[in-house]
Amino acid sequence: MKYQSWILCALFILGMGVSLEAQNLGRVQRGQRGYTPPPLKTGDKKMYIEDELEDIDTKMDIYQAELQLDEFEKAVMKNMIIDYETQRKAMLQDETIEYQKKMEQVEKYKEALRQELQVFLTEEEIRTFSNIHFNDDKLDKIVKKKKKENKRNKNN
16 A cells, blocks of 8 residues: 555656646746747738728829829829729739739839829829828838837847
């Protein structure tokens, strides 16, 4: 009987040691002491598709004020923007295309729109339009902010 109780105690102690090891008690766990490991990269990236055409009339008023457009130019520009947005939205909703190819195609659509606008706008006006419509300034600020944060996180 005494021999069996020693075996049971030894098994109990070994079992406790294994469970303590599984809990990572002696090691830094995720999120402790300011360290959070980066998330694992996934193969698929989801894109948020905005509906840019819902308030197109108010945007066209802004473009007309900023670029000094007459009514005909405003109507032509509105049709160009509607064509661009419908093509972009249809392409972004296609789930068979990879994320990187979608982004390349969006850039091609942007460049095609800029080429169409060169018919009646100057380079400076196209640049102003791009900053307003595509939020280029906003995107540049976001990219710079992320780079700054990444640089700061690498130093820590």
